[in-house]
Amino acid sequence: MLSTLARFCVRRRRFVVFGLWIPLFLVVGALTGAAGGNFRTDFVLPESESREVQELLEAVNPTAAGFSAQIVLKSERALTDTDYRTSIEDLIAEVDTVEGVNVVSPYANPQQIAQSGFIGFARLEITNRSQTDMMKVADVIKGIGDKYRVPGLQIEYGGEAFAKFEMPESEALGLLAAMVILVLAFGSILAMGLPIGTALLGLGLASGVVTLLSHVVSMPDFTTSMVAMVGLGVGIDYALFIVTRYREGLHEGLEVEDAIVDAIDTSGRAVIFAGITVIISLLGLYLMGLSFVRGLATGAAIGVLVMMIASITLLPALLGMVKHRIDTTSRAAVVSLALFIVMSLAAIFTHSLGVFFAGVLASGAVVAVSFLVKPLRRPLAVRTPKARELTFWYRWSRVVQRRPWFSLVASSAVLVLLAVPLFDIRLGFGDTGNQPERTTVRKAYDLLAEGFGPGVNGPLFVTVQGDIAASPDQFNAFLGTLSKAENVAFAVPSPLGRDARVNGEPVALGIVYPKSAPQEEATTELVHTLRESVIPATGVVAKVGGFTAASVDFADYLGGRLPWLIAAVLILSFILLMAVFRSLLVPLKAVIMNLLSIGAAYGLIVAIFQWGWGKDLIGVGKAGPIESWAPMMLFAIVFGLSMDYEVFLLSRIKEEYDRTKDNARAVADGLAATARVITAAALIMVCVFAAFVLGDDRQLKLFGLGMAFAVFIDATIVRMVLVPATMELLGDRNWWIPKWLDRALPKIDVEGHHLTVAEITDSEAVSARSN
Missing domain, CATH: 3.30.70 (Alpha-Beta Plaits)
Structure with a gap:
């Protein structure tokens, strides 16, 4: 099926590009421009005390909603x-x-x-x-x-x-970094341009779809940035894997169409498997039952889906247009690209669109001049691929395989050490106190804390119904009792609740101001203390709510369900990998290693954002809790992305093992064949994700840094050390599976069939004889 799709896209390439993708992009863009977005952050937590207070406030006064x-x-x-x-x-x-x-x-x-x-x-x-x-x-x-x-x-x-949210310019920095990495890794402007172009077109389409969908699905305001972060990363990676396989096919002597078909039928399968895994992980967040989380998961899943489809349809059509020129780069192209990158950087730092368009015009002028100046049209020397045994990665694999126990213990110890801060994680929500000091909301936050104490920025709302609400004296006495509780600055009646009634019953509303700031652990403890001991001791039936209390409820809710999400994704991933590689130990190792890399990422964000280590280096206003939604979103995406590298590497090792039946040689050959691509792909993702650290939004800083570090750990310590070490130690046992289980598992082929020139020649000979 994939072979048929690939041949269709190559043979009807102009229709695919100019008749499908570009018109679809323009239509969605026009609709988005006309309808705009309707993003809203809806922290609706079902069956929580803060939700009950919110509903009562809405009944008393609609503006309170x-x-x-x-x-x-x-x-x-x-x-x-x-x-x-x-x-x-x-x-x-x-x-x-x-x-x-x-x-x-x-x-x-x-x-x-x-x-x-x-x-x-x-x-x-x-x-x-x-x-x-x-x-x-x-x-x-x-x-x-x-x-x-x-x-x-x-x-x-x-x-x-x-707290006005603005799309960060850091996306452009990540994209420019990706361009540089691709050119350095492959020495070809077109080999760089195709993954970038495919990802940008896919990202534009995905962002438009998400913006339109925001009218019917509740999505927070930073959803499009999340789509850009994830979409650019996976889009460039997926296209990169396919382009790399296509170039390998050309170097082996395949014709253009056959090389494209081979790339889609092998690397394309791995891309589909990896993309579906990410999407399944994201859709698993629906189990949380929260509209806020569903909106984020839906947006990110759409981004991954569009990138996956673009990689197996748009990219083969573009490859069919480029053909053998994929390896050719002229001097003019290099000069033009360098000029474009320099001018784009200048445009970003000067916030000037004029500088950017000047760079575009200057780059185009260089290309135009090259048609008149022959030396500029001369192609650069094409890199000659080294024999696999002479590459750095082959030699590196052999070093690790010679000392597998040391490699295993040392790398595992590093990951465990990095993960230690995870055990002190405290979930919550950042607020305007985490904004940069130059913003008006941060100045207002600091002024209020200066004048009224830190608790004024996170008041707690207390609602009472019944007879006590109808008596101001009794209600004030109740608030006086709350004022004496530990960590309470004072409690006062709210003007919103004056003479209020809901369904004919009197309602009173009080405001409790803590002594501690909203993000401090003492405030979280106060919410629990009021609900569990202070209020019950008064004999009054009262509810504690407000944004600060809702944040506590949200953190408790998600923290309690996160282990179940992790367990569900791990079990599903184990079964999928077992079906793909027909092995028990390979998927077990993959699950453990992925947990180690994600644990290390969690540890890093706790150390920086919660403990405050090095926070000034990345522009974090002050230390605070970890955003409640971030760990589960981080887990879902990173686990899916790590499966991408896992499948790409292990499928090559399995391919070599099936061919040679030599486990040690298969591990070294598989690593040597994939390490350069995995390293380049990981560097691109790290740059795209880490670029968001340069923005102002704390949530995106936290998420971007966590993603970047997780991918870095996964592509280096895990794939380049732990995998070859454990594969060497287990030997042929890597591929053992009970026969009854082998028969019971479905067949999932992510390797496809690698075409060779000999096979095509034999096929043509048979076809000629039959004719």
């Missing part, structure tokens, strides 16, 4: 000074006219002015809406604030509503 934010004020003299007060009251009055915005003035509620009198805040309740619409409202409010600035008055904007 939306965003909570603040206009934070700091003055050189007291905020009650006439000049300041006039400007602030005018500002608040105009903001209150914005549709869907409710403002509580600091002058209406004295508790919103610090004891010093110099810091205060106006509380904003903004009706629930999409992330895109919220950004527009936030811009309107900030525009109003700019009109009322007076000397000596600082105005900042706090809360997630003003």
Whole structure:
């Protein structure tokens, strides 16, 4: 089937490229431009106490279902000074006219002015809406604030509503790094260009589909960045594996069409298997039952699916157009590429589209001039492939195989040591306190902490229904009891709950301000203490909620289900690898090694983001908990990607073992044949993922660094040391499987059939005789 698909794509290459992919890309792009996106972060946690509080708040006041934010004020003299007060009251009055915005003035509620009198805040309740619409409202409010600035008055904007998310420019840096790596690895501009071009076209299509899907599926605002991160990585990798196999076929003497068919029928199978594995791992996140997680998983899965399809349809069509020129690079092409990369870097750091387009024009001019200047058209010398036994990787494999026990113990010890911080992991959510210090939300966060204490940035909402809610004296006495609890700064009634009723029953709402910051472990413990001991001791039936409490519930929920997700993915992966390689020990080793590499990645992000080691080097504002969704998302994607390298390497080793029946030789030959490609692919992924560390968003920094480190560990310590060492120690036992199990397992062929010139010649001879 794959051979037939590949031949169709080669023979109808213009139709595939210009009649299918490009029109589809343009149609989706036009629809996306017309409809836009509707991204929204929906932390809906079913059957949780914080969810019950949220529903009650929505019933009391619809604006409570939306965003909570603040206009934070700091003055050189007291905020009650006439000049300041006039400007602030005018500002608040105009903001209150914005549709869907409710403002509580600091002058209406004295508790919103610090004891010093110099810091205060106006509380904003903004009706629930999409992330895109919220950004527009936030811009309107900030525009109003700019009109009322007076000397000596600082105005900042706090809360997630003003934490404007922007697509990071680091994606472009990762792409430029990938271009350089591919050129250095393969010495050909076209061999670089095809994987990059395929990945970019696939990424554009996938991003458009995800943006359109955001109208019907709840997706957080950074989903498209997640799609870009994962899509670029796997897209370039998948195309790289196929292009490499195609070039090998040409070097062995195959014709263009046969070389493409061979590449799709061998490496293409591994790409499909790896892609499906990643998608299955991602869709396993649906078991979490959370719309926020489903949205992320759906977006990433669409990105992988589109890249996989592009690799086995669009890429063979492009290869059919390029033909033998895949190995040819002119001097003009090298100069043009170098100029493009330099100008693109300048454009990124100067934030200038003009510089970028100037680079494009200059690169095109070099190519145009080459038609007039013959020396520029001269091709560079084509690299002559070394004999496998003379390559560095063959010699490296032999070194590892000569000392397998040392290699196994040393590399395992390094991975275990790196994973040690994992055992101190604390799940939670970052907040505006993790934003860069130059942003208005971080300045507002720090001002509030300065004036009112760190807990004001993460208040807890307490709801009470029934008779006590109808009695202000009893409710205030209840709040007074909560104020005496350990780590509580103070507790006050909320104006939102004044004289409120739900279904005819009185409702009272209180706000509890912790002494500790929202992300601190002490605040998490306070939420549990209030629910489990302090409130029950009063005899009052009350619920604790709000964003901070919801973050605690979210972390507890995901932390409890993460082991089940890991177990499910491991079992499924073990069965799949057992069916592919007809072995018991190979899949068992793969599962253990993948756990070690992912554990090391977890350890790194805990050490940096939670413990704060080296946080300043990557621009993390301050240490805090690990984003609750990150470990499971990281596991699902990295485990699928590591299966990619696993299948690519082991299928080559198995191919050599079936041919020679010499395990030691098969391991060395398999590693030598795949190491350069795996190393290049891993470096590309590391660059693409690590580039997101350069952005401002803490979530993307954490996820990008975790992905980059996991891939690096997997492609180096695991694939280049642990695999050859364990394969050498086990010898022929690597491929043992009970006969009854061999018969019971389905046949899954990811190796395909490698065409040879001799086979094609024999086939042509038979065909000639029959005619």
